[in-house]
Amino acid sequence: MSLAYLEHYTIRDYAAWDGDWELIQGAPYAMSPSPSISHQRLEQSIAAQLFDGLKQCLQCEVLSEVDWQIAEDTVVRPDILIACDIQGEKLTQTPELIVEVVSATSAKRDEQIKFELYQKEGVKTYVLAYPEHQVAKVYVLKEGRFIKAGDFVLQTYEFEVKGCKLAVDFSQVWRKLP
Template sequence: MGQGMAHEKAIEYYSYTDYLHWEGKWELIAGIPMAMSPSSVINHQAIAGKILNELMNSIGDCEKCLVLGEEDWKIGNDTVLKPDVVLICDEPNDQYITKAPEIIVEVVSQSSAKRDEVFKFSIYESEKVPYYIIVYPGDCKAKLYRLENGIFQTRRLL
């Protein structure tokens, strides 16, 4: 390269259309594909299942609300997340989630910790998710965040 020419990195940028053709479990964050673990450990699935069940029981017969596990949330053409558990209300789309869930729960694994605590935390906060719960199965703890004035505040460590 000649002097004054910028060195460019070859970075692949993907969209929702690309995402639809991928096999396996993926998330797409700002055009960057992120592989999810091939299969969750039994403890991860058991905890997510119990939380899903508790949330389902808590909404009772509400016809506007749904509790889902590992459902696509299309935030934009270059960002699709698959939270472990969500509570959604008044969702107009039946193919994927289109607006911020009321509650998101992520069960942290060793391979997902940074994604859940940093990247997803930031996205969920900017998308104005009212409640975000991060569960740490190895420590038998959870962090509950509540959105207050556009910023997640730690409400308690469960």
């Protein structure tokens, strides 16, 4: 099929849609009806540890399920992010850290499409958390490329965000998961 026939949507189109969507380089992606209990537990556990770690950092904050408007044709909604020096009610600057809780329905988008997008946009740390396997894969941006820092099951990983150090104890993250 010729590329001339592919539809290309913008933020204006996105704003008019019903339901939950992400828009990546003009292509719409439907989000799951709602996250599973395991997804919610994992998201809340990681967010709580990140929030605790940032208590002394006044310029950065942890946000969940907020739209990040990257371009006129790209809006994503990471599960968790840390952004600093936020201005206004719309997030338009690149987050320092993003966590995506990966499910079977989101794996391709999280592992490939968003991986490349976040890398290109300069996200400093990207975490893929897998509730089913109880492992988190942490990637750190070095010289414009994500380099894997490791797979974390029972270990603690220390993050640095704008000079603030915070840690996630992954042994605690998986405690409430089946």
